[in-house]
Each structure stands twice: as structure tokens, then as C-alpha cells.
Amino acid sequence: MSGIERPRRLRRTPALRRLVAETSLEPRHLVLPMFLADGLSEPREIGSMPGVFQHSPDSLRKAAVEAAKAGVGGLMLFGVPKPEDKDPEGSQAAAPEGILNRGLRALAAEVGDATVVMADTCLDEFTDHGHCGVLDAAGAVDNDATLLRYVEMALAQAEAGADLLGTSGMMDGQVGAIREALDGAGRTDTAILAYAAKYASAFYGPFREAVASSLQGDRRTYQQDAANRRESIHELDLDLEQGADIVMVKPAMAYLDILRDVADRSPVPVAAYQISGEYSMITAAAERGWIDRRAAILESLTGIRRAGADIVLTYWATEAARWLCRS
Secondary structure, three states: OOOOOOHHHHHOOHHHHHHHOOOOOOHHHEEEEEEEEOOOOOOEEOOOOOOOEEEOHHHHHHHHHHHHHOOOOEEEEEEEOOHHHOEOOOHHHOOOOOHHHHHHHHHHHHHOOOOEEEEEOOOOOOEOOOOOOOEOOOOOEOHHHHHHHHHHHHHHHHHHOOOEEEEOOOOOOHHHHHHHHHHHOOOOOOEEEEEEEEEOOHHHHHHHHHOOOOOOOOOOOOOEOOOOOHHHHHHHHHHHHOOOOEEEEEOOHHHHHHHHHHHHHOOOOEEEEOOHHHHHHHHHHHHOOOOOHHHHHHHHHHHHHHOOOOEEEOOOHHHHHHHHHHO
């Protein structure tokens, strides 16, 4: 056997494999989603997401410091209000003393410029019906009325210290409305992470527990249909035209083709969210001894990076960052 190609030469040792690796995974690529629940004095583990917690103020600050020390690129904060503080308008979302804005101030004060503080700019945690916007008389989400609430929420989050606003509600025109409001208020430095392609997914289930969702029905009238691919590029182009600084694909695992399409087209950084269902599946399989936990986590994150993500939101951000620092 002479004259044949031998690609295996470059796989022979760990050093050779490291030398020619096409995709890198570094702590700076990772963002840690975090949940701050109102009324907690101690962190509370989320049953369907073992190892992930609803935080108290103290445990949030501690976990944020740990993430920053590990080199994690950012922290994405979700607020979990008390049930009695939810209403049809999601009014606590914009309240300066609402749980999310209190948490953003705490994070900004605790980590400073050591990592990027990000806010979930969506109403679903704060509405008593669990939808991402306000409802009209017929019970449908009112797109344009919701934009007014998003603007209020965005301004409050910027005031609280958020560096990046995560526009996750999938309302038409949300990026443009928020950008215009931020600029008009002198918040020209506050950036927007646009959820450009967010699909109605069965893999969000554990997240609903994490945020104590009150959802009635589903979100298929505003989140994208899993059958559609070209639509994501249309959504991407609209968000870019409206001023998105970073764009996101969510979920990651079942939508790597969409992620590749978006990465090939986008002139701005691209993020992907490894969502709760992805976390829980790997965790459950590892608990049963069916897969190697660490290897599966790192492989899944590398796969998301390989598909085109510059940034990966993952509940393993801190843990994976520590592994990467030691490797």
C-alpha cells in the first residue's frame, strides 16, 4: 500500500491533534444562564435540571464570581418573581425593584468588567398567563402593544447595569423598537443580543420549571416552526437591519443546520443556546452510566462551535471553563 493518503498521521498523538484542531473551545466562548428567584434565602435546585439552581441574592453573587474567575464570557440573568407579583402586563419586568433588575444591579456591582452582564428582555416570567407579551381581547399576543412593554423593560435593564439585552420574545420589530428607545435615552453603548432564530421547541420543558412558568397554551404563533429553514434567514436579516449587535439561534442541538446558515450570512457575532432539554438529556444519560458525562458535554459544546457559534450559552459554562483552563 504505497502512494495512498494517510490522514491518520495527524491524529497519532494528542499534541498533533491539538496542533491541527480546526475548532477551539475556550472559556471566553461560554455564557452562563442564571436564575434569580424572589423570596429565596438559599439556592433551590431545579428538579428537572440537576446541578442547576434558582438562586438567592447571595448565591447568585457567589456563582457569578466563580464564573468570572473561571473566565466565562458572560452571564445571562433570568428573574423569577413571586406568583403574586405576576399580572397580565408583566409589570414587574420593568419595575426598578423587580427581581430581575435587582439582580442585574447586584451582578454589575459584583463582577464589574470581569465578564459581560446580560439580561433576558422578555415578559414570559412576569405575566400570569406565561406568554412573552401582553394579550388582546381575543387572548392572542398583541405584537405592537408588547413592543411598548419591551421598551420599558429594556430601559430599566440598561439603567440597572446590563451590558447586553437578550431580545428573546420573537415579536416583529422588537430589535428596532428597543434600539431606538435606548439611543433616545442616551444608552447608545447598551448592546442587543437578538434571538434572531428562536424555534418553538419541545426541549424547553425543564426551563419552564426553572422560571416557574405560568404558560397557558403554547408559543407557536410567534416562535418559529421547526419545519422552516429559510424563514430563519429572513428573521436574521430583519434583526440586522434593525441594529442587532449579536444574533442568536435557539435551540442549538436540533438546529445546527440553521446555526450554520446564520453564521455563513451574519456580519456580526453569532450565539447559540444549548437549552435546558439538551442539558437534562445529557445529565440523565450520564447519571445512568450510559455516556461519559465530561466527554459528552465537551463534544456537544465543540459541535455547536463547529457549526458556527462564536458564543455558546450553556448551563455547564463554569464547569466546562474550569476543565478547559486545566487542559
